[in-house]
Amino acid sequence: MTRSLSLGYSPCPNDTFIFDALVHRRIPLCDLVFHERLEDVETLNALAMRAVLDLTKVSYHAFGHLRQNYALLRSGGALGRGCGPLVVAARPLDMEQLRHQKIAIPGAMTTANLLLQLYGEGFERVVPIPFDRIMTAVAGGEFAAGVIIHESRFTYRQHGLHQVLDLGQWWEATTGQPIPLGGILVKRSLGSRLIAEIDASLRRSIEFAFAHPEASRPYIKAHAQELSDAVIDSHIGLYVNKFSLDLGDEGLAAVAALLTRAEQRGLIPPCDLPLIETPVTAP
Template identity: 70%
Template structure:
């Protein structure tokens, strides 16, 4: 008799590309049936805080609040260079001018918000909304600026917006490390043996997608916000990389540095448990 595990991830092309083979039976996880749940990143963050998902994509900001109940996987995440959140506005501004101004963010527990808070102080007049509505809110003047993520990075200029800060580039200048955006978590109560099996299956799911890049295309397009193949390919190319196969030493260092800085600023609680199962 198989056991069912819930797996939450976003509808963005990088996640649907990575998890296609796992949720469509192209990669086996013996004795386990994986049930997908596609939600925006902040909804996933909140579901994980309630412990409602066995496995989930998560913002690294949210991980800082979830380490007691969840362990990090080494495969499936989003880290890299040149792929961080952008702060956009209707015209060129200095970041200092945004202190006290309304800033749209894609969720309080997103890494995008954590990077904004680590960048400086005074960014506390926040308006939380789904990531795909932020550009319109900025363009229509309902907020002064917005922090955009995912495929919005490729299309903000089409909305007449200007990028005033690349938070990923700022992080890279500050630390010399890749930017940790999102990782995959497993509930600690699954046990270390099963968590390691899941980790291996996620890695093999991505390897399958690399080997059969056209097979997941319909699944990806069905869920993507931007349907143009060029945008989808750019998105996957930017957010899926060697760190998605395995964090490696550099990726792990980047995650630990982000959490350490957040702890130092009092933005996340301390935790003595190991990061991995």
Template identity: 70%
Template sequence: MTRTLSLGYSPCPNDTFIFYALVHGRIPLEGIQLRERLEDVETLNRLALDAVLDLTKISYHALGHLRRDYALLRSGGALGRGCGPLVVTRQAASMEALRGCTIAIPGELTTANLLLQLYGAGYENTSIMPFDRIMAAVQRGEVDAGVIIHESRFTFPSYGLVQVADLGAWWERETGHPIPLGGILARRSLGPELISRIDGAIRSSIEYAFAHPEETKGYIKRHSQELSDPVIESHIGLYVNEFSLDLGVAGQAAIEELFQRAERRGIIPSCQLPLFVD
């Protein structure tokens, strides 16, 4: 008997690269059929809060609110160095000057917003909008600044915008850890054996994509909002790395540090459950 599980991930190149082989039958997952759902990251965060999905990509900020019902997988996430969100404006400014200003963010539960709030007080006046609308909103003067993620890291100069801060670089200087952006979750109720199988299948899917990059291109481009090939390749190169294959000790330490800081600030609730189901 085949069991169907829902799987949520974003249409961004790193996610479609990671999950291509798994959802196209290149990686066997006996007895399991996956029903994929592609949504922007904040929509996925909200779906997970409503317990809609069995497996899903989420922001680590959202995971801080989901630890009771979901366990983190060791594979498939986005964590690294030099890949954090950027704060951009129309004209050169400082983070100090932006306190109290209106700042566009790609979602309340995104790690981008969590990093902004951890950076310091005075950045609570936020305007939530889809990540791909933020640069245009800043350009038009609808907001004072924007926190940009994903491929926007590579394209913001074309909007005439300037970088005020790299929140990922700030995190790395502050903690010494790589920056945890997003991870893959599984319902704890699926049980350790099935969760372990899924985790291994996602790692195999990434290895397949690295071994067959040309095969993945058509699927990636169908969902990448007409990005150019160089931007797609840069995006994958930045967000899919050794931590995507396995978080390892360094990745786990970074996540725990993020949660400890967020708990101390009262941004997320405390939780005694382990991150992983082993």
């Protein structure tokens, strides 16, 4: 019997690279069929809040609000070092100068915003706008600063912007751990057996992508904001790594640390359910 599952992820190169083999059936999937929906991360967060999708990429900030209905998969996420969101401005500033200024963020439930709120006492004057508008809005003087994500970290200088703070670097220096950006969630109601099968399929998709990098390139280019091969390769190289194959103990510890800090600051509700419901080795 074929099992049809709804799947959400972003059009960014790291996600299209990861999911290409899965949705185009380049790997054995038994009787699983995935119907993809590509949306920006904040739209995916909102869909997950309404439990619309069986399987979806979300920000780890959003996961903090979703743990009752969704569990985390070991594969497919974005977590690492040197890959965090950046605070940028049209002129050289420091974070204290931004304390009472308007800051553009790529969404209220993004990990970018969570990190911003965990820095110092947090920042109240944040305004969510689409991530691909932030650099232009900051360069045009609409905001004192903006928090940028995805491939924007490679192109912000072309907009005449200055880095104020690398929030990922700050997190690493503060905690010694890699920064959890986005994870792949699955509905707990699907049950641990099916969840394990999904997790194993996703890992195979990533392994295929690494082994056959050119196979996914047309799909990546069809959805990328930046079409330059150099930018696409830099993006994938930064956000797809060993933690994308398997979070492992180090990755899970980093996720737990982020959510614990957020709980302690009252930024997400507490939850006593386990982060994952899949075994280390899926069947």
